[in-house]
Amino acid sequence: MEGPSLVIACEEFKPFVGTKILTAEGNAKLPFKDFKGLKLKGVKSWGKHFILQFDGFHLRIHFLMFGSYRIDKPRENRDPKMYLRFPAGEVYFYSCAIKQSEEKLNEIYDWSIDVMSDQWDPKKALKAIKSKSGKMVCDILMDQTIFSGVGNIIKNEVLYSLKMHPETKISALTLKQQRKLVKETRDYCWQFYEWKKIGKLKKNWKIFRKPHCPEGHGKVTKKPTGQLQRISHYCKKCQPLEK
């Protein structure tokens, strides 16, 4: 689950904020008994982290590849990692990683590197990119310390939109291109958010998991790239590798 989806999750959890937990259980290693009666103070996201705030601690949920949450839906035929019931409804969390922490959010999270945050700082991202000039753009975009919240879908769509080959090194980009990379990433993340909200995200994928190039150049290349070796989807014609 990528950053924009978590912003939507925050919105969906709004009805529970400010109310107390009526029931808490699950197979995660957490002191669920202690959670009953606690008031949910707030919900936040940072990159791919979904954060539930309580007095004195927070729960950090990472959905990874297959995680999900279901609000006011019947329990599925598997054990939830966590189940929370509030006066306004209930939620099941499946196959996610949940960590309890007493650390203060502002001390562990730098909001300015979260692509979805209103504190997002493009200048900081640009500076970070420049300091890694030997790296490939495919790795840079997935770097959670620069573009926190960007995942493989966003990476591929951004690179297609910029007509940029995933294996392009930062050093091969002009300053203008570097700036554009930062801007397009942020812009696409919000576009992703809008499309996902109206259920038209997949419909708007141009290159990710597409068999053919939208420009009619034939087959989309799918290949593990960069240090991370995550699959890149790109068109060799639209996104030539420049050195």
Next chain:
DNA sequence: ATAAATGTTAAGAA
């Protein structure tokens, strides 16, 4: 229906 994939972390090896 088999395999790849919206991801990260920990442990062990080099």
Next chain:
DNA sequence: CTTCTTAACATTTA
């Protein structure tokens, strides 16, 4: 000490 490799987790979709 750093960097790399592997495994582990767990589910949907093609």
